[in-house]
Amino acid sequence: xxxxxxxxxxxxxxxxxxxxxxxxxxxxxxxxxxxxxxxxxxxxxxxxxxxxxxxxxxxxxxxxxxxxxxxxxxxxxxxxxxxxxxxxxxxxxxxxxxxxxxxxxxxxxxxxxxxxxxxxxxxxxxxxxxxxxxxxxxxxxxxxxxxxxxxxxxxxxxxxxxxxxxxxxxxxxxxxxxxxxxxxxxxxxxxxxxxxxxxxxxxxxxxxxxxxxxxxxxxxxxxxxxxxxxxxxxxxxxxxxxxxxxxxxxxxxxxxxxxxxxxxxxxxxxxxxxxxxxxxxxxxxxxxxxxxxxxxxxxxxxxxx
Amino acid sequence: xxxxxxxxxxxxxxxxxxxxxxxxxxxxxxxxxxxxxxxxxxxxxxxxxxxxxxxxxxxxxxxxxxxxxxxxxxxxxxxxxxxxxxxxxxxxxxxxxxxxxxxxxxxxxxxxxxxxxxxxxxxxxxxxxxxxxxxxxxxxxxxxxxxxxxxxxxxxxxxxxxxxxxxxxxxxxxxxxxxxxxxxxxxxxxxxxxxxxxxxxxxxxxxxxxxxxxxxxxxxxxxxxxxxxxxxxxxxxxxxxxxxxxxxxxxxxxxxxxxxxxxxxxxxxxxxxxxxxxxxxxxxxxxxxxxxxxxxxxxxxxxxxxxxxxxxxxxxxxxxxxxxxxxxxxxxxxxxxxxxxxxxxxxxxxxxxxxxxxxxxxxxxxxxxxxxxxx
Numbered sequence: 001x002x003x004x005x006x007x008x009x010x011x012x013x014x015x016x017x018x019x020x021x022x023x024x025x026x027x028x029x030x031x032x033x034x035x036x037x038x039x040x041x042x043x044x045x046x047x048x049x050x051x052x053x054x055x056x057x058x059x060x061x062x063x064x065x066x067x068x069x070x071x072x073x074x075x076x077x078x079x080x081x082x083x084x085x086x087x088x089x090x091x092x093x094x095x096x097x098x099x100x101x102x103x104x105x106x107x108x109x110x111x112x113x114x115x116x117x118x119x120x121x122x123x124x125x126x127x128x129x130x131x132x133x134x135x136x137x138x139x140x141x142x143x144x145x146x147x148x149x150x151x152x153x154x155x156x157x158x159x160x161x162x163x164x165x166x167x168x169x170x171x172x173x174x175x176x177x178x179x180x181x182x183x184x185x186x187x188x189x190x191x192x193x194x195x196x197x198x199x200x201x202x203x204x205x206x207x208x209x210x211x212x213x214x215x216x217x218x219x220x221x222x223x224x225x226x227x228x229x230x231x232x233x234x235x236x237x238x239x240x241x242x243x244x245x246x247x248x249x250x251x252x253x254x255x256x257x258x259x260x261x262x263x264x265x266x267x268x269x270x271x272x273x274x275x276x277x278x279x280x281x282x283x284x285x286x287x288x289x290x291x292x293x294x295x296x297x298x299x300x301x302x303x304x305x
Numbered sequence: 306x307x308x309x310x311x312x313x314x315x316x317x318x319x320x321x322x323x324x325x326x327x328x329x330x331x332x333x334x335x336x337x338x339x340x341x342x343x344x345x346x347x348x349x350x351x352x353x354x355x356x357x358x359x360x361x362x363x364x365x366x367x368x369x370x371x372x373x374x375x376x377x378x379x380x381x382x383x384x385x386x387x388x389x390x391x392x393x394x395x396x397x398x399x400x401x402x403x404x405x406x407x408x409x410x411x412x413x414x415x416x417x418x419x420x421x422x423x424x425x426x427x428x429x430x431x432x433x434x435x436x437x438x439x440x441x442x443x444x445x446x447x448x449x450x451x452x453x454x455x456x457x458x459x460x461x462x463x464x465x466x467x468x469x470x471x472x473x474x475x476x477x478x479x480x481x482x483x484x485x486x487x488x489x490x491x492x493x494x495x496x497x498x499x500x501x502x503x504x505x506x507x508x509x510x511x512x513x514x515x516x517x518x519x520x521x522x523x524x525x526x527x528x529x530x531x532x533x534x535x536x537x538x539x540x541x542x543x544x545x546x547x548x549x550x551x552x553x554x555x556x557x558x559x560x561x562x563x564x565x566x567x568x569x570x571x572x573x574x575x576x577x578x579x580x581x582x583x584x585x586x587x588x589x590x591x592x593x594x595x596x597x598x599x600x601x602x603x604x605x606x607x608x609x610x611x612x613x614x615x616x617x618x619x620x621x622x623x624x625x626x627x628x629x630x631x632x633x634x635x636x637x638x639x640x641x642x643x644x645x646x647x648x649x650x651x652x653x654x655x656x657x658x659x660x661x662x663x664x665x666x667x668x669x670x671x672x673x674x675x676x677x678x679x680x
Contacts, residue, residue: 196400207638214641238641265401270408270441274415288402295407295441295494297635299642302427302670 006245007226008115008157008185013091013249014059016041016049017066018078024068024095025133026121028161028191028202031067031257038254040066046078049252050085061089061115063249070098076111083112091115091157097137099144109151116148117157117187122165123172131165142176149180157185162232163202167209170216178223186220188213190231192264196285205291206236217243233269234280235299246281269293271300316345326358327351407441407493410467410533414445414491414500417463423451428649428669431639432492434662436630440639442492444503444666449485457481460502463489467500469531473538477502477529490530498533503543513547522546525592539657542595543605551577551586554606557593561604561654566661568628569653572621573604573663576651579618580611590650596657603654603662609647615667616644625663643667 020035031038041049053059062082069075069092079090092108096118099105120141122128128138148154160166160173170188177183190209191202213229217240220227229243237244265285269275270293272282277300283293314330321327328351335344353361369376418425426446432439449456461469461478469477483506490501503526516523522544531538546557554577562570580589590607615622619640626636646668653663 207634210638210641211634235642236638238644263400268402270405270411272408273412283402285400285402292495293402293405293408295405296438297440297639297642299429299440299639302429302668 007155008061010245010247010249012060013063013089014049014053014061015063015065015093015249015251015253016046017251017253018046018064019066019069019072021071022067022095023071023097023134024137026119026161027131027133027165027200028121028163030192030194033194034257034260035067038257040254041252045252047081050081050087053087054085057086059087059249061091062087063091063093063115063117065093068095070094070104076107076113079108079111079113089115089155091117093117093119095119095132095137095141096144097140099147100140102147105144105147105151109148109154114153115155115157117159118145120145120158120160120173120177122160123169123176127165127169131163145177145180145183149182151182154182155185156180156183157187158183159187159189161189161191162204162209162213163191164204165202167204167212170209170212171219174216174219174223174225183223183225185226185228186216187228187230188216188232190229192231192266192284193286194260195263196265196289198286198290203287203290206233206287206294207297210236214238214240231266231281231284233282233294233298234277235275235301236297244279246279269298270295271298275300276303277301312348314348316343318345324355326353326355328353405495406534407495407498410498410500411441411443411491411493414463414467414489417466418445418447418489421447421452421459423447423453425451426669428666429643430649430664430666431643432662432664433625433629433631433636434656435660438626438631438635438639439492439494441494442664443490445489445491447487447489449487456484456487460484460487460489464500464502464529468533469500469502469529470536470538473529473531473540476540477504480504480527483524483527488526490528497535499530500533501528501530503528508545508547513545516545517547520546522593539596539598541601543592544595546591546593548587549591551581554586554589554591557591558604561593561602564655566655568624569661569663572624572628573606573651573653575621576608576618577606579621580606580608580613583611583613594652594654599657600659601655601657603652603656605650605652607650609649609669611648613648614644615640615646615648615665618648619644622665629661 018040020038020040022035064075064078072078075092082090090113092113094116096116099116118141120128121131125138129135145156148156158177160170162170174186193199193203213232214237217227217229227243228245229237230246232244234241234244266281268284268288269282314332316331316333318329319326329347330349331345331347333343334346428444430442430444432442447456452459457478461474464474464477481504484504485507486505488503488505490503492499505526506524508523508525512523524542525545526543528541528543529538530541549557555574558570558573558577588610592605594601594603594605622640626633649666649669651663651665656662
């Protein structure tokens, strides 16, 4: 447990982007347009992170990420190296399809990967496969999750990106995964388009998303999961505002990524200069350009004297 | 210069001796030979006058400009995401949406009042009217005795900076002597930004008692309101009917709604009934509102002493929402943020545009003056 009291506190983790290829074609992929030219960190760069942590014990966990890291054949070796350098946890960010292979699943766990951050884009095969662009992907992801769930000492985290195509299914996603014993945390990341406009028409109105999101948070908690929301106005979450956590681990990534990321233009709100929320990212440029400022419903947080 | 003997270097050391800059160049032969350092074979030792050193610095800086982005990018790898983003693109944030003017004006008013340095109260509200929900509304209240210097000057200066028309400012100036406290009001949306200055009288007890006996109201607030976006201004009188009973308040409400608006009248009556179930009617404050230049006829019922929360009148709010045809999701998004706040006052009736409305004020918060003890 970290000092923040959260099991998976961002400050305890470092993320290293070790692979920029994927075998899905998710419509909401936030690095879709950059995968071709972003450079993954080299093995020697990863080694430097491992050595730094061996010396300084700065992080408890290493997340291997990028696009689909299970496409790297040496993934178990990377996990073993991280464990050998003192990382208590090794996490992978994955769509989970390869975990449908029990032997592969076991190999990763034996290599030291004990946390799995798995993308589940919707609650059923029809919607999920339409979003990922690959028929059968939902079935394989769910089977992968179920394989993981047979192992003790494994923590599963899921992420569902909130888009126009997925938001109505958020509570159903929670229900669909309710049988997983080791599902510790469900995350719901509001889509951002890495640009100033929503060219793919995926941004959903926060007001439309709200009832589904709050229901999903409540349901996840009722199942004993932690629920975490990214990039949603804190005020709108009402009693569930504590689910908002925009903290991110330190990310080791090709620096060319950041100018693209900055195009989102976070921290925009009519109340920005006097609202006392410290963890809200407000609205982003593409959102405001599509739905306006929501000055009719947003209420600023006010410091109690 | 003969470059045939040029020696590559990957290390240097700079020092100053006797007013000269000494630069030693060399090659690293043993990295990490000592904590925080390395063993270096020195190949060249240069002695530069300060002025030459300054010119060297200029040309080095110039030479590095072409590589600045790559250097920043490499350095950014060790930074957290937010800092890295700024480091790789200094001074160039992503394109922002065009700002909403109402939000900017609201922020300005809050800053100007806060800058006075006196304690003030902050109370937000929302308005429901035909197919509209307006939530960017608030009141800021200052007591004259808390404001250092002249409240008149400070208040009128703020109004001027908020675009108060000259004639309205003169009228406010002429009446300012009545003010025991002032309220700055704000309401903004995409179509209009209305700022308000309320002058609140400290009504003498005898005047209030006489008003109670006679049944005639007393002037409590004189308000000066102007639209920042349009050339429009109005003066509003808030008339207090002291210590009315519940029945008398209901009769006044019936008078306000005498031309129909039965659903709103029923809602206002129900709110009154809920309040008097918690506190004597005499503890509430009933005002009526007049504007000479139009047909506004409305009331303002202060409910704070009933100690209700917004959620206590949720059924009434739903009736308002349905009555005005406001989208359920839109209203729910607001309601969920404020339902635990104290219910302040309820205003309603016929607005200056002739349309039925309700304003709900909630969650007043006081901001202390931290320098009180300093005198």
